[in-house]
Amino acid sequence: MAGPVTHSGDGTATRASPMTDDEYLWEPFPASWSVRPRSDGPGPRATFLTGAGDWGRDAAAYPHPWPPPFTTIAWRLSHLSEMLALRADHTDGGHALTRNDYRISGDAAGAVAAFVAGAAGWRGALSGVDDAALDCVGYCTFPHGSDPDEPFVDVVWWVNQEVLHHGAEIALLRDLYRAGAAGAGEG
Template sequence: MTTNQRLAPLLQQYDWATERLLSRLAGPASDSGDGTPIEVPPMSDDEYLWEPVEGCWSVRRRSDGPGSGAAKLIGAGEWGRDAAPRSPWPPPVTTIAWRLDHLTETLLGRASHLGGDRSFDRAAYESSPDAAGAVERFREAAAVWRTALLGVDEADYDRLGLSTYPYGSDADEVFLSNVWWQNQEILHHGGEIGLLRDLYVRLGR
């Protein structure tokens, strides 16, 4: 299938961002930026949940309740992600677990509300308590979103509300804006995750 020229650069950016993040999380190597591969150890569970400062938001056991400044734990199951009706200011520092779980949830949710059955409900989403499971779930969610993108007809690119994802401004945006926004989510949270991995090696052990 030929990718439409309007979608192609965004899809190329998306592929680069997801692959860069996955290599930074799971290894065995990642591009240093100049083409030189750098060895990357797989992320441990301790690193996944590491809280570098007091008051971090994270993914945590539901029985322990939400963290400092959070009002609830998003989702279902034994573990959930810290959240509040309105995020506090300044924003809390968040763990790798929080950032990766947030990305996975938005990818799955947006895919469901764009090209899926539109049944995704954040209240039923289950967070991953371990690093390996979280990385694999992100990998799967990234593939699901990519498939949804390729399923959109070019004639719908400029139609408002093509995505009905209820946890953002998607319904008020055109398709390519939805794609751009999800890309920047991966780019900026991916950068934050990379920095946290660097800090963990030096401070967290």
């Protein structure tokens, strides 16, 4: 996401343009959920903006809107970064960070940096985990989700699934943006 190259998976470097702010905030469909300036308020079908700072991520209390709103790269990337940072804190940190403490970035460079920091925090939290911890129910105390009630290995599995599926969605949206909006001169 930061470019100018990325690891292709086969050991070679592949050109990759850094994500732009336009791409980060691109709403390919009407009523998309995204991150927004707090002063603008929540987007369509969202009831509040979660996070700290001048920007927030569209959210709604349970039960969430149905069908689920389409989410932008900004929404997905901030969701991943927050999840990694909060789970790292509730695994091997102060066990106190909340969604309301997490700062949402309004620009691509800040969002990519937040993701890198969140991933590093999660990797750090996992680095000291042994087999006993993996089997420990409630090893991660993150209060949103089933973390306090699950063996830690299940939490690790879930976080990996979130990174994989949202990461793939972000990659697809980047391809669509490059082929459509940016390719047509709109981005």
